Amino acid sequence: MNIYTQGWTENDHLAIAVSTGVDSMVLLDVLTTEFAHTYQKLTVLHVNHGIREASKEEEQFIRDYCEKHQIPLAVHHLDLSELTAQGKSIQHTAREQRYDWFETHMKTIGANVLVTAHHQDDQLETIFYRIMTGRSTRSPLGMSVQETRPGFKLVRPLLNVTKRVIRQYQVTNEVPYYEDASNTDNHYVRNDIRNRILPEIDENPQLDVSQLLKLKQWHDAQFQQLQDTADRFIQENTETEQERINIDRNAFNQLMHSQKTTVMDKLLNKWTKNQPISEHAYHEWFAQLESSAAQAVIYATDKWNIQIVYDKFIIMGYTDTDLTPKRITQSGHYQFGTYQIIIDETIEDADLPIVVRVRQAGDRFVLPQNRGHQKVNRLMINRKVPGYERDRLPILLNKQGEIVAVGTLFTAPNYEKKLEITNLGV
Structure with a gap:
């Protein structure tokens, strides 16, 4: 199988996220056989979400597998009972908690590269999802084959490999795995895209879902141009003074809407990493900046605010400075x-x-x-x-x-x- 191995060297310690599904088990098999010479050490990371009866069986399965093949293994248990009791979706929270543990445990064991089993079909699903949910204008259209995270590198070696090739490898090499029954539940949006929508599109001989990959390539090139333009604008038209950023109001108003959005995303990133500002809010802010107001508070939180001050607008972060008499x-x-x-x-x-x-x-x-x-x-x-x-x-x-x-x-x-x-x- 032709996988991407340029994301690590012979001196790296790889940690592989294994769910026991066919994708991650095939990747584990490939890495421990054909590509065992490409890294120094490999550790399996498994997360037990504890929400299905099969979770216990899957954990025991991967424990037995790693013991048989003498592969280091670390298992982590999540407690999502409160969310499930409230009937709330757990997918986003579970993902955040998984990656928090990955980051923490990788530091503990000295691993510097995390590999996941995302493949080309996952990529198509992600592209479609981001387009249809309006999340394509402020981020890359799909996943990257590798990216830098705090303290480690995330690599997706199978990102250019189709699900069909993965299943063929599994059959040929008799790779054991567990199939997650929840993957067939189309109640989840991504499952519906994967199981129903994309296959129906492919059934039409005049349509080809793989064209989404070409769209991603074009989109990401345009997205990078936006990033470069925003970086130049910030360098030439802003002044930073500790917790305060001064922005040339007139120069900002000359930008296109997409450029304004990108500039604001970059300037506010320090305070809004987990809560990006909505497009609707940006529309209102930009209208105020284009108005004749000499001074006005555009937005304020307990951490930062944005104010119009004559020919500038200012983003001001609050510090813990003492203002008591x-x-x-x-x-x-x-x-x-x-x-x-x-x-x-x-x-x-x-x-x-x-x-x-x-x-x-x-x-x-x-x-x-x-x-x-x-x-x-x-x-x-x-x-x-x-x-x-x-x-x-x-x-x-x-x-x-x-x-x-x-x-x-x-x-x-x-x-x-x-x-x-x-x-x-x-």
Whole structure:
């Protein structure tokens, strides 16, 4: 059988995910016979989902098989009882838990390559599924023959091998396996695609499901161009300052919708890895960015927000910086959020303690040369301070309760040599 072996070397430790189905058992047989010389060590990983009676038999089967062939084996049991009791689908959760364990256990045993038995028919199913569920515009159309995961490489050696070839190999070499009865249940969308839809398409002599592979090749080339365009845009039109990303609003509005989506996916990836933003939300955000609004909050969560600030829009991540009021009784260096406050030794006892806090309703300070008072909020508006920053700016008050400094915006004349405030987040 012609399989993909370029994903590892003779010095690598392979871990193979084996369900005991025909695909993974054939791959295991191929790797331990014809291709045993291509790696240094191989370990079998088996996950018992515990939701079918046959799960126990399958586990015992793979234990006996590995013992007979002297192959190292690790078995992991999942507890999905809570989900099944609630009548919820377990496929997504089970997959996440499988791969979490794969990653953890591979580190334990020192394996650096995970191989799975996904084959060409699985690829066709995945392509069809992503097209028909609208998931083809923001990711590659199908699976990759290899990809990098945290701490290991994932390789699919059978991705260009058809199911028919796999079954022929099984018959010829008498490879034992267990058939998962749930694979015939068309209640699951992927099973329905695999068992009913794609075979019916193939029955029409004018149709050929393998054309989906050509579509994937074209799609992935276009997708890569989108990625490259987005990377160039981010490099040329954004500025990153710790937890804040400043984006040129006009330049962003000139992009096509697909380019905007890709740029946003990349910029938000730090906060949305497991919860991508919906297309509907993006449509609303893009409309706001194209509006005449000078300042507006587009979206906010407890981890990050997006705000329009005049000719830019800003993605701001929240940090665990301390904004609780501080009472300073002597000179020195102090931290307040992202700001550093230096109290000089020339500070007088009559000024201490200095209280540092965020703004409060009605805050006012005395203008230089006693030209009256100004509200702190008005100062922030005049100086075009972004909304997200207004509630983080340090306000300093002396012993008499007078505001003597408003962040980096204002310092009372008689305190200019006594105080120094710097925003370390800029």
